[in-house]
Amino acid sequence: MTFAYPWLLLLIIPLAGLIIYAFKRRKPTVIISSIKPFSSVAGAGRASLFSNLPLLLYSAATAILIVAAARPQRGIEELMQRAEGIDIMLILDVSPSMAAYDIPEKYTTGKEVANAINAGKIKNRIAIAKEEIKKFIENRPNDRLGLVAFSTLPFAACPPTLDHGWLFAHLERLDAGSLGEQTGIASPISSAVNRLRNCESKRRVAVLFTDGRNNVNAQITPIQAAKLAKTFDITIYTIGIGSRRSYVVQDGFFGKQLIPLQDEFDEKLLKDIADTTGGRYFTAADEEGLKKTMDEIDKLEKTSVEQPRFVDYRELAQPLIITALILILAGFILSATWFMKVP
Incomplete structure (x- = not known):
């Protein structure tokens, strides 16, 4: 009060x-010989x-x-919260190589690796990416986020939305190899730009996750797609996923086998895409690396919030x-x- x-x-x-x-003031008094006459009153x-x-x-x-x-x-x-959100498109590679496992250096033998995979201590690239993307989305309740999955062709899984539960549902359905065998980077960037260009927010961002090289001949090149993004003032962050100790699990005559994965992402192309749009390029060799990368992007793209007090x-x-x-x-x-x- x-x-x-x-x-x-x-x-x-x-x-x-x-x-x-x-209370202490002395009241006027009359001296009399006896109060007996007043006792009956x-x-x-x-x-x-x-x-x-x-x-x-x-x-x-x-x-x-x-x-x-x-x-x-x-x-x-x-407290009346006024949030000025950011529109973000997440561009996720779902080519077959995203099912590969990047093995931390602490595992030195095939048996240790197999045991770690079976115990869930080592997850494949697509599982790690989906897990970190979920955390990223949860940390941005005031932002509209959308999702484009790609492999040979892009798939606009979800437009920018504040209904993050709906976005989670679409993200969960994605799996490595579900959209073809190749990796086309230009088309998903163009698709994300198409989704973001008419958004009214002051800040528009795309985050590209890929572990492979562009090997699809599209109508435009990845750099041309990046220049298109720059035209609409869209910033692209690129993340190269994978390490030199990567393996895929294949069923062989003697059961499941770990086969080394030779292909790597095109680091120069990813840097050029980011530089063209004023973004940044990151590498994520394993789960810890991707977590640090997403935390860094989260810090770079902060939502401005005002809280007037009434x-x-x-x-x-x-x-x-x-x-x-x-x-x-x-x-x-x-x-x-x-x-x-x-x-």
């Missing part, structure tokens, strides 16, 4: 002094005992009126004034009847 005029409460100090003076004892009751009522009423004049208030605070005050003076008036009325009635003094 707060007071609009707290300095008025200082008036209680002189009021307390007046009350003390009134009805209510004489009670009048003597409660003679100060009206004064107490008036004093309490005055104190309450002083508190009411200070305007006691109870505030209910409301306080709705409820005035508490009215019931105090009513209470004070009741006390004054009670004191007046008692003074005029029960405690009436005859000159």
Whole structure:
């Protein structure tokens, strides 16, 4: 509880002094030889005992009126959040190589690697990418995010939306090898640009995840697609996924086998795409690397949020004034009847 005029409460100090003076002030007296003639008067004892009751009522009423004049208030605070979101398109490679496993250096033997994969300690690239993308989306509740999957051809899985639950559902359905055998980078960039170019937000971003080289002859090249993005003021971050210790699991005559994966992403192309649009290029050799990369992009692309503070005050003076008036009325009635003094 707060007071609009707290300095008025200082008036209680002189009021307390007046009350003390009134109670200690010596009342006029008449010296008589005996009070026996007055002992039979009805209510004489009670009048003597409660003679100060009206004064107490008036004093309490005055104190309450002083508190009411200070305007006691109870505030209910409301924070109105205004967020200026960013439109982001996530471009995810789902070519067959995204099913590969990038083996951390701490695993040195085939048996250790097989045991780690079976235990879920090592996940394939597509699983890691989907997991980190989910975390990225969860950290950006005010941003509209969309998804383009690609391999040989692009697939616009989800337009930019604030319905992140819907986006999660589309992301979960994606799997490595579901859209062909090759890797075409130009078309998915163009698809993302097409989705972002008419968005009204001040900041528009695309994040490209890939582990392979562009090997699809499209109508435009990846660099031309990047220049198109720049035309619409769209920034592209590129992420090269994979390491030199990457393997794919294949079924052989003696069961599942780990086959080394020779193909790598085109680092120069990914750098050029990012540089063309004013973005940045990142590498993610394993799960930890991709996590750090997504955290870095999350820091680079911050949503601006304003939080104006509103306080709705409820005035508490009215019931105090009513209470004070009741006390004054009670004191007046008692003074005029029960405690009436005859000159």
